[in-house]
Amino acid sequence: MPEPIYRAIADDLRRQIETGELRPGQQLRTEIELRDHYEASRNTIRDAIKLLITRGLVETRPGQGTFVVETIVPFVTTLSGDPQTASGAEGDTTYTDEVIARLRVPRHTPPEVGIHQAGSPVPATGELRLPEGTPIVSRHQQRYIDDIPWSLQTSFYPMSLIEGGATRLLRAGDIPEGTVAYLREKVGLKQAGYRDTIIVRAPDNVETAFFKLPEDGRISIIETRRTAFDEQGTPIRLTVSVYPADRNQFAVNFGEVPAEVADPPSAAASKQDAGSDASADAEQELST
Amino acid sequence: MPEPIYRAIADDLRRQIETGELRPGQQLRTEIELRDHYEASRNTIRDAIKLLITRGLVETRPGQGTFVVETIVPFVTTLSGDPQTASGAEGDTTYTDEVIARLRVPRHTPPEVGIHQAGSPVPATGELRLPEGTPIVSRHQQRYIDDIPWSLQTSFYPMSLIEGGATRLLRAGDIPEGTVAYLREKVGLKQAGYRDTIIVRAPDNVETAFFKLPEDGRISIIETRRTAFDEQGTPIRLTVSVYPADRNQFAVNFGEVPAEVADPPSAAASKQDAGSDASADAEQELST
DNA sequence: GCAAATTTGTTCGTATGTATT
DNA sequence: CAATACATACGAACAAATTTG
Numbered sequence A, B: 001m002p003e004p005i006y007r008a009i010a011d012d013l014r015r016q017i018e019t020g021e022l023r024p025g026q027q028l029r030t031e032i033e034l035r036d037h038y039e040a041s042r043n044t045i046r047d048a049i050k051l052l053i054t055r056g057l058v059e060t061r062p063g064q065g066t067f068v069v070e071t072i073v074p075f076v077t078t079l080s081g082d083p084q085t086a087s088g089a090e091g092d093t094t095y096t097d098e099v100i101a102r103l104r105v106p107r108h109t110p111p112e113v114g115i116h117q118a119g120s121p122v123p124a125t126g127e128l129r130l131p132e133g134t135p136i137v138s139r140h141q142q143r144y145i146d147d148i149p150w151s152l153q154t155s156f157y158p159m160s161l162i163e164g165g166a167t168r169l170l171r172a173g174d175i176p177e178g179t180v181a182y183l184r185e186k187v188g189l190k191q192a193g194y195r196d197t198i199i200v201r202a203p204d205n206v207e208t209a210f211f212k213l214p215e216d217g218r219i220s221i222i223e224t225r226r227t228a229f230d231e232q233g234t235p236i237r238l239t240v241s242v243y244p245a246d247r248n249q250f251a252v253n254f255g256e257v258p259a260e261v262a263d264p265p266s267a268a269a270s271k272q273d274a275g276s277d278a279s280a281d282a283e284q285e286l287s288t
Numbered sequence C: 001g002c003a004a005a006t007t008t009g010t011t012c013g014t015a016t017g018t019a020t021t
Numbered sequence D: 001c002a003a004t005a006c007a008t009a010c011g012a013a014c015a016a017a018t019t020t021g
Helices: A005-018 A031-038 A042-054 A083-089 A095-101 A179-187 A205-210 A278-286 B005-018 B031-038 B042-054 B083-089 B095-101 B179-187 B205-210 B278-286
Strands: A058-061 A065-068 A075-078 A106-108 A112-117 A135-145 A148-158 A193-201 A221-229 A235-244 A248-255 B058-061 B065-068 B075-078 B106-108 B112-117 B135-145 B148-158 B191-201 B221-230 B235-244 B248-255
Touching: A005 A031, A005 A042, A031 A042, A042 A058, A148 A205, A221 A248, B005 B031, B005 B042, B031 B042, B042 B058, B148 B205, B179 B191, B221 B248
Parallel strands: A075 A248, B075 B248
Antiparallel strands: A058 A065, A106 A135, A112 A135, A135 A148, A148 A235, A193 A221, A193 B248, A221 A235, A248 B191, B058 B065, B106 B135, B112 B135, B135 B148, B148 B235, B191 B221, B221 B235
8 A cells, every 4th residue: 555545535635725626714525525535434534634634724623514724814023123223222112012003902911920949940040041049030921912812921030130129020010111121221231132042842731721722732832032131141031932833923134124024014004114123022022 | 521531641641751750762651551551442542642743742663662752952043143244244154164063964955946937836926026927046955964854945036137147046056155145246236134034834745755754744844934135125035945843943143142152052162253153154054 | 592413523443554673 | 474563444333513493
């Protein structure tokens, strides 16, 4: 048997989808009809459909049927733009402004504050380069767009920042001007640069529940880790954000990029200047 | 039945893996033994294992057994660093140097050249903003590290660049100094900036075969699209690269980032200066 | 609002094929 | 070659979700 039957059936259905014979949103024939059509057992048909589900081509709805997926309009997170602006030297637009400009309604929970000790269970220990046992403050938020769960975000700060006067970090609740501006004004701490790492991995149980992902784990999670540094190169913050891969994409701008490209094409309304200051928004977004 | 049996079994096995009761590389009990242990049918055990496979926790080897996955050492692609350098104004280190410095052995096929007409089947049409029917040159490469398939990359250029004198773009084969430098010297075209977009999606058949991915499509593909612009804001190149998500991650540096962080921690050898010029390598890498 | 029909989801049993040791 | 272990395929029954009459 060179090619398993279930895979041959999946290939045939995939071809129909890719050629447009089956259009997005359209219902496939039922498992029983497909069983008769392909002269295979229902279980074999179901194996073929499972393969198409994993590849993101179809979805099943119990009691209804199997449907060709309709593409979600992705939300674009700009990780950067003009690095000077993104470094937190200026920039007064906020993440919320950015999202509104794209005709979407953002919302986020007030940060929950936690206190940890540097060590293996705290995911920030390596990045913040703190010795074992050093206190670390975490600020955690859930973020929504159009009431759809969009991202989970946790920032970690060395407790020494609070001892230096940035006491609001310890209080649960928003810091409207953003923590980058707050730390600059309160402690004189200037964010000189940052490094983002981007990985793709399977969701854990918390993420599956929050994002309402299918239980079979076929949707990946994109995790960004932003380590921010002051002018001495000391890490001052780690922000870990997770996004479901099915409704998010990321963008990075460098040098001179035309405004109409740097500013996503979704909603061209508002924002006269645009240009490369979208970075400030993303920075705002990434500093809980 | 609140929770299906196969999911309860998967949860139990996942717990054992996460608590270290089952260590990476360790073999699970066979399906028959698990069937007896959980008092379920072998098919139900297999459903549970399928779920763990999708979540990337275990892998099966026919004739051998089921094993807890061992983490792959990921290859880190730096999308940026110092934007001035990355813009192609200077930088003489190459992608190959970068990889060698990390004690890995890179290899890539000579570019295959193709000629297309702007229009819906050519994926560069939108980004290059060319009218329907305009000729486009593509250069496609397969790239390996340590003989493992690492990425597929295709760059698209407007044919007008060749007519302006950059004839080597049409010849299959390497352009050792990189196309950014070549275009600057030959046509006086300066790359003033670029925009990267990053999306995660399911693999297609070509990618599944090249990367030797499991046929069930559980490993996602990370696709980066880099649109480069000249000083007038005209798009001059689109480079599309695809990477399997199970062995790749990405990094972006902004502003001042300490050298020991900006330079990946894998192989600390060689490279005295390091700093933020790793960007030039990535840029080189991304210009076929 | 309820019952029936439809459709997918879960679980079992069984048989045979393929890969590895 | 034999034994072991996973892969494919079939058939059957009942459960759960949804729509329809």
